[in-house]
Amino acid sequence: MIAMTHAGYVAAGWIGTAVLFVGYALATVRRGRRLSRQVPPEDRRWS
Amino acid sequence: MTTTLPPRTTTGPADDAAPRVAAGTGSPATRVLGIGALVSSALLVLYGLVISPADAEMGDSVRLMYLHVPAATYLYVGCSITTIASGLWLWKRTPGWDALAEAGAEVALVFSVVTLGAGSLWGRPTWGTYWTWDARLTSTAVLVAMLVGYLALRRLELDPAARSTRAAVLGLLLVPNVIVVNRSVEWWRSLHQGSTLVKLHPTVEGNMLVALMVGFIAFGLIFAWMMVHRFRVAWLDQQADRLDLEAALAARRAESRTADAGTAPASTPEVTS
Secondary structure (H helix, E strand, O other): OOOOOOHHHHHHHHHHHHHHHHHHHHHHHHHHHHHHOOOOHHHOOOO | OOOOOOOOOOOOHHHHHOOOOOOOOOOHHHHHHHHHHHHHHHHHHHHHHHHOOOEOOOEHHHHHHHHHHHHHHHHHHHHHHHHHHHHHHHHHOOHHHHHHHHHHHHHHHHHHHHHHHHHHHHHHHHHOOOOOOOHHHHHHHHHHHHHHHHHHHHOOOOOHHHHHHHHHHHHHOHHHHHHHHHHHHHHOOOOOOOOOOOOOOOOOOHHHHHHHHHHHHHHHHHHHHHHHHHHHHHHHHHHHHHHHHHHHHHHHHHHHHHHHHHOOHHHOOOOOO
16 A cells, blocks of 8 residues: 555545545436437437 | 428336447547546546555645645636636527536536545634634635536526526626636635645655646546536437427427317308308
8 A cells, every 4th residue: 555645535536536526427428318209319419 | 491300208118129339428538538437536536545655744634735736726627618608608599508618617516525525624623613714715705606507597597599598697707706716715714725736846756746736637537527528418418308399399290280170261161140
């Protein structure tokens, strides 16, 4: 284990950031999938 | 109108029968972006937590700067996108600009949470407090409040065009506030330090600078990935609302036609004397 000063603060910052990014990414993808079922493919320009 | 539009539904058997090709907001480009974001994030963890040395004064809390500084930068970028897209929406009235403005504000809010969170966690061991009403922190808090207000405004039950216009007016104010946040350390006496990267003479060097640069790249790719997906979600939301409205209008027209047929002259009873 790497000895680290202020390890609790560093861990909280990094883990919190990872959880926020992953959570937001998953929520956005899930919302997109739900909405795309309601819209015909021709209105999804990227598909 | 001759097309019959399907009613807006959530999940159900009909959804299972729908084509599964490229469902959602993903595309080959976003997959490349996503892989790039994951690889650069792994590099950021390596450089930020392992390779970068501890700072002589801050100790290991400097590792929070590899999150805080890039997050603050992309917070500014997100706000700038919202302001520019809001202006273009007010000028052109193109739905795409409105969707881009919404996406920029929401992703900026995500990065503002990282900015304030990592900054506060860094502040506790360095300044002795998580929060102080310093010029930089206070102006950032105002910026976050504006972003929350902007997104709340977008959720009001109003005519969509009126809602977008009101939100766009608030969106125009984001960049002026970003300028205040950015310049606050120079305009007022502030506990917050000045710029970490000043032109070609940065105040960090060696592996610390590399870690910070990797942070900019990783957060940039994450920001781009989130922006593309969130823009597409906003676009789909607009299309679903349009389909809802068109389906409701079609149903209303069908009702009127049925009512007209029910009151046709052939069915009117004759009056006899």
